[in-house]
Amino acid sequence: MLDDAITLKKLEVFLTFMQTGTLAEAASALGMSTVSIHRAIHSLEEGLKCPLFRQEGRLLTPLPSARVLEEQGRQVLAALEEAVKATRETAGIHSNQFKLGALYSLTLATVPKLIAGLKLRKGDLNIELTLDSNQVLFRKLRSLELDAILVSLDRDFSEPDCLALPLFSDDIFLAAPLGSPYADSQEVGLPELKDATFVTLTQGFATYTDSFRAFERAGFTPNVVMQVSDIFSLISMVSAGMGYALLPGRVEAVFENKIQLIPLKDPCRMQQHIAMVCLASRERDPRILHCIAECRAYARQYLQEKQGV
Incomplete structure (x- = not known):
């Protein structure tokens, strides 16, 4: 003492x-x-x-x-x-530093739009972006290393310590190199590829989890020749012919000249549900309130564009 x-x-x-x-x-x-x-x-x-x-x-x-x-x-x-x-x-007494976490794939469109919107709402907000897997982002959120995260959630996600705001849902596709045998297919049955080679993300990423759920539905264990730690490396491996992969549709607009995304047949069709998550105890943080408002605006705009409104 x-x-x-x-x-x-x-x-x-x-x-x-x-x-x-x-x-x-x-x-x-x-x-x-x-x-x-x-x-x-x-x-x-x-x-x-x-x-x-x-x-x-x-x-x-x-x-x-x-x-x-x-x-x-x-x-x-x-x-x-x-x-x-x-x-x-x-x-509830805060600085202008805002620490946002996100999945790598969300930097293609979602993250830039949200950050631009946040800066318009609060110009002096200093935004620090962290990119990582679902698993790591949740851990950093709960340890107060991040203020809010943009992640993939199960549809029945319910955690008492977290507040989740849905942004959009994204279909999972078979990612194939250009000119693959499935290039002209309107859709493909995943069991047809039981003898093919695959490239996946490492464990902890949402796309890794969704991929193996799809393989389970297809009734086979994939021949995984390589695992990588970010979705951009994964796309490069597919483009180079290392193997097929399962990827969310949001990557197509940027990488359509490198890979082809082909819809999956039932029962292997799947979706990722993207949401903003913050700790329920910090919901009234003014910075997080700005983020919630911008995410709601983004979700409305995304739905309107999808419906062609």
Whole structure:
């Protein structure tokens, strides 16, 4: 248990003195008298029950113990500042920093539109984007490393600590290299490819999970020749003829000159349901409220465009 004589104010006085080097300069920096600076340092020594300085005339020369306290004390104050920041953010007192997480594939259209809309709503918002898998994004959201995430959810998703706002649904297709045997097919039955080679994302990505659900429906275990950690590498592997893949339709507009997306026959037809997710406890965060409003606007526009309105 800390001695009552050891306080954050005295630690601040000590660190200021260590930085400035003289009682007068420390007093000027803190708006205190030199007597108060000296008294605070002496009281801190009493609380620590060890000397920090050697008196040389009117000068205080730091001992090794003072150097140790200086280094550790700065770490303590830095950690405290982070704790205060996190506490204020949780309580609803926020900065202009907004940490958004998203799936790689959403950077093709969804993320740029949402960020542009957010900047129009709140021009001073400093948006930091993190791209990763569904699994990692959820972990970072719950550890407060991210404010909101754009992910794929099961249709029956229900977590009491999370608020989910649907954006759109996306069909899953067979991704084939241009000129493949299925190039002229209107749709393809996945069981027809039980002897083919496949490329997939690594475990934890939504498209990995959806792919293996489809393979399960098709009744076979795929021959996976390579796993990659982002959807752009996956598309490159398919384009190069390494194997087929199952991909969401949102990638077609950008990569139609590299791969072909072919609809799947029942019972292997599947959809990804894309949503914005935030912690329910932080729903009233003004930055998250701006994000929710922009996501609602995006969802309306997406539906209107799909319906041709």
